[in-house]
Amino acid sequence: MQIMLDTLKQWIDITDAEWQQFSAWCHKKQFTKGSILWEAGKIPEEVYFIEKGGVRVRVDAPDGKIHTLHFAFEGSFIADYSAFMRQQPAAQELEALEDTLCICLPRKAIEWGYATLKDGQKLGRLVAEGYFIYHDERILNQYIRTPAERYMQLSKTFPNIHNRAPQHMIASYLGITPVHLSRLKKQL
Amino acid sequence: MQIMLDTLKQWIDITDAEWQQFSAWCHKKQFTKGSILWEAGKIPEEVYFIEKGGVRVRVDAPDGKIHTLHFAFEGSFIADYSAFMRQQPAAQELEALEDTLCICLPRKAIEWGYATLKDGQKLGRLVAEGYFIYHDERILNQYIRTPAERYMQLSKTFPNIHNRAPQHMIASYLGITPVHLSRLKKQL
Numbered sequence: 616m617q618i619m620l621d622t623l624k625q626w627i628d629i630t631d632a633e634w635q636q637f638s639a640w641c642h643k644k645q646f647t648k649g650s651i652l653w654e655a656g657k658i659p660e661e662v663y664f665i666e667k668g669g670v671r672v673r674v675d676a677p678d679g680k681i682h683t684l685h686f687a688f689e690g691s692f693i694a695d696y697s698a699f700m701r702q703q704p705a706a707q708e709l710e711a712l713e714d715t716l717c718i719c720l721p722r723k724a725i726e727w728g729y730a731t732l733k734d735g736q737k738l739g740r741l742v743a744e745g746y747f748i749y750h751d752e753r754i755l756n757q758y759i760r761t762p763a764e765r766y767m768q769l770s771k772t773f774p775n776i777h778n779r780a781p782q783h784m785i786a787s788y789l790g791i792t793p794v795h796l797s798r799l800k801k802q803l
Numbered sequence: 804m805q806i807m808l809d810t811l812k813q814w815i816d817i818t819d820a821e822w823q824q825f826s827a828w829c830h831k832k833q834f835t836k837g838s839i840l841w842e843a844g845k846i847p848e849e850v851y852f853i854e855k856g857g858v859r860v861r862v863d864a865p866d867g868k869i870h871t872l873h874f875a876f877e878g879s880f881i882a883d884y885s886a887f888m889r890q891q892p893a894a895q896e897l898e899a900l901e902d903t904l905c906i907c908l909p910r911k912a913i914e915w916g917y918a919t920l921k922d923g924q925k926l927g928r929l930v931a932e933g934y935f936i937y938h939d940e941r942i943l944n945q946y947i948r949t950p951a952e953r954y955m956q957l958s959k960t961f962p963n964i965h966n967r968a969p970q971h972m973i974a975s976y977l978g979i980t981p982v983h984l985s986r987l988k989k990q991l
Binding site for chain 1: 862864865870872884885888889894895917922924925927928931932934935936938939940941942943945946947
């Protein structure tokens with residue numbers, strides 16, 4: 616779990632004793648490529664830290680279309696965090712893009728962290744702020760950035776994305792057709 | 804500033820002494836209808852708590868179109884919070900929908916709050932989480948909700964919106980044309 620500790624230490628001060636106790640609440644889970652980490656419709660009871668692998672967050676629209684909302688790779692937390700916080704059924708489904716090893720943080724671990732870690736609330740603030748900034752960019756994208764600009768931003772955020780996610784998912788994430796995406800890749 | 808104190812108390816414990824010190828960092832500002840609270844292009848140095856009135860958050864697209872991203876009324880905080888946190892030029896402009904009285908929280912007030920208030924980090928976490936949930940809904944809207952569902956959700960979130968914001972802003976917020984909006988209003 617060293618990679619999670621290193622990530623936390625970028626944000627907060629955490630003592631060895633705190634880490635010992637906190638990590639005791641967590642456990643590892645392996646997901647094979649294509650499997651679902653958490654289904655839509657179920658109230659999320661854990662947050663994942665990706666130790667190895669990748670995840671896409673998808674939403675299944677009423678018309679049967681599957682949309683790719685987000686990607687996440689090693690070193691990031693992922694969940695339908697909104698549903699997790701509100702304790703409501705997830706609207707978003709988490710799907711392993713490749714064989715993926717996660718550290719699961721059950722709700723109790725997170726609540727314990729807020730109550731007990733000296734910098735627990737600060738950690739929660741920084742995680743929520745990071746998510747917020749990412750989402751805010753996602754909303755702005757559709758208003759002020761062209762598909763080419765969105766494509767370049769994606770390649771910057773996830774440098775290896777084109778080898779790790781199928782083209783139709785990337786196109787869906789960018790809000791364009793796969794044909795448009797392949798034209799963009801040739802142009803840029 | 805009682806309304807801000809009441810709002811904070813819904814989220815955290817704050818003593819009278821803490822409030823005295825915190826509120827001393829803040830000051831009131833009056834904005835006339837149509838005026839700009841904070842311009843795009845300038846690094847945001849304050850967050851606003853709306854004591855009376857309403858604000859729309861707009862973004863001016865490169866093609867000259869003005870889009871309405873968000874609304875905020877009495878009892879809420881508003882800012883280009885992403886730009887505020889990253890200390891980057893604002894992409895979003897805040898515009899008073901009506902004569903609006905705000906409490907300004909300068910960056911120093913917020914930093915002081917994190918460092919000094921017993922529950923300062925928790926407050927920051929809850930504000931960021933609230934924003935995150937709202938943004939997450941905004942992203943989901945475009946994928947899984949019809950214009951009619953988005954309209955009903957807006958009316959629930961901002962009950963008096965149709966008397967407080969012009970139709971073209973509401974249509975822009977919903978991602979539909981004003982003609983589509985007026986058709987929807989007749990149907991529902």
